[in-house]
Amino acid sequence: MKVFITASLIGILSTSVLAQENAVGWNEFRDGNFEAAVAASATDDSADSLTLNCRSNLVIGGFQRQGDEAISALHEAITSCQKAIDKDPDHVIARMSYAMALGFEGKRLNSPSLATKSRKQIEQILEKNPDHALANGALGGWHSEVAAAGFLARVALGARRSKAKTQFDKAVNSGTLDIPLKFEYIRYLARGKKAERAQALQEIDTLLELKPGFAFEEMVQERAKQLRPVIEAGKSKAIKKMLDQLSPFFGITKWGTKQPAYDFDKEAG
Numbered sequence: 001m002k003v004f005i006t007a008s009l010i011g012i013l014s015t016s017v018l019a020q021e022n023a024v025g026w027n028e029f030r031d032g033n034f035e036a037a038v039a040a041s042a043t044d045d046s047a048d049s050l051t052l053n054c055r056s057n058l059v060i061g062g063f064q065r066q067g068d069e070a071i072s073a074l075h076e077a078i079t080s081c082q083k084a085i086d087k088d089p090d091h092v093i094a095r096m097s098y099a100m101a102l103g104f105e106g107k108r109l110n111s112p113s114l115a116t117k118s119r120k121q122i123e124q125i126l127e128k129n130p131d132h133a134l135a136n137g138a139l140g141g142w143h144s145e146v147a148a149a150g151f152l153a154r155v156a157l158g159a160r161r162s163k164a165k166t167q168f169d170k171a172v173n174s175g176t177l178d179i180p181l182k183f184e185y186i187r188y189l190a191r192g193k194k195a196e197r198a199q200a201l202q203e204i205d206t207l208l209e210l211k212p213g214f215a216f217e218e219m220v221q222e223r224a225k226q227l228r229p230v231i232e233a234g235k236s237k238a239i240k241k242m243l244d245q246l247s248p249f250f251g252i253t254k255w256g257t258k259q260p261a262y263d264f265d266k267e268a269g
Contacts, residue, residue: 020048020051020052020093022046022048023041023044023046023048023049023051023052024040024041024043024044024046024048024049024052025037025038025039025040025041025049025052025053025056026052028040029052029055029056030214030215031215032214032215032216032219034056034059034060034064035056035060037052037053037056038053038056038057038060038076041053041056041080045083045087046087047084047085047087047088047091047094048084048091048093050080050081050083050084050087050094051080051081051084051091051093051094051097053076053077053080054076054077054078054080054081054084054094054097054098054101055077055093055097057073057074057076057077057080058073058074058077058097058100058101058104058248059216059248060073061073061074061077061104061248061249062074062104062248062249063248066251066255067255067256068259070249070252070256071108071256071259074101074104074105074108074249074262075105075262077097077101078098078101078102078105078262081094081095081097081098081101082098084098085098090128092125092129092132092135095121095122095124095125096121096122096125096134096135096138098121099118099119099121099122099138100118100138102114102115102117102118102121103115103118103142104248104249104252105261105262106118107249107252107253108249108252108253108256108257109257109261110253112157115146115157116157118142119139119142119157122135122138122139122142123139126139131170131174133170133171133174133177133181134171134181136167136168136170136171136174137167137168137171137177137181137184137185138184139163139167140163140164140165140166140167140168140170140171140184140185140188141164141184141187141188142159142164143159143160143161143163143164143167144161144164144168144187144188144191145159146159147159147160147161147164148161148191148240161191161192164188165188168185168188171185172185178217179207179210179212179217179220179221180216180217180220182203182206182207182210183207183220183223183224185203186200186203186204186207186224186227187243189203190227190231190239190243191239191240191243194234197231197234197239200231201228201231201232204224204225204227204228204231207220207221207224208221208224208225223246226242226246227242227243227246230242
């Protein structure tokens with residue numbers, strides 16, 4: 001029974017919402033030099049730098065590597081985020097990034113427990129800050145992705161598209177959506193019926209008019225351009241296929257299943 005989560009993009013990509021100017025390696029991350037960001041952030045053991053190391057490894061593994069190298073980067077990300085949360089349990093960026101990393105590992109291993117743990121990390125943020133735009137958007141993405149995986153996933157994990165709508169509405173109403181968070185909302189709309197797909201096209205057009213402030217925002221806009229004609233054509237299977245292709249760690253359920261699972265001898269709180 002496959003119930004894996006297709007982990008959300010926004011925990012990695014929302015660079016303007018999740019700016020970390022105090023982290024060693026932030027300039028390299030902002031400019032899209034993620035290998036350099038990993039190297040720089042590894043020289044400092046502050047919660048900020050450990051979190052940036054986690055995020056940088058997620059980007060490298062998710063978009064620039066495959067096979068053992070991608071899994072190694074994913075596991076390095078998990079380790080760094082665990083250390084960051086140990087140092088600062090209230091570090092929102094660390095907890096959000098950790099949720100994404102758990103989601104990717106859960107997808108790779110087809111693990112419902114890791115998918116649930118990923119969701120709970122996001123919910124912990126919302127317990128303290130119910131109006132947190134990124135966390136609401138991330139939880140919306142969780143419900144959207146798991147619900148799209150099928151009936152068994154919805155039953156096993158309690159995901160609902162209606163819950164996704166509720167969370168995305170909260171994120172949208174906050175008025176603080178940046179380019180990556182808008183794209184995550186577009187992904188949700190693209191899975192809907194005709195009216196929602198039409199709204200997705202409008203949202204893409206609006207997104208493409210925005211001026212990117214970071215290297216990753218340019219990348220997200222390019223992905224939106226790729227997605228637009230597929231949505232416009234209106235073929236559900238083609239839309240699903242394109243959404244999968246645009247996701248981090250694309251194909252991980254095929255090429256990433258033979259590597260050992262991450263050793264969670266100690267999980268972040």
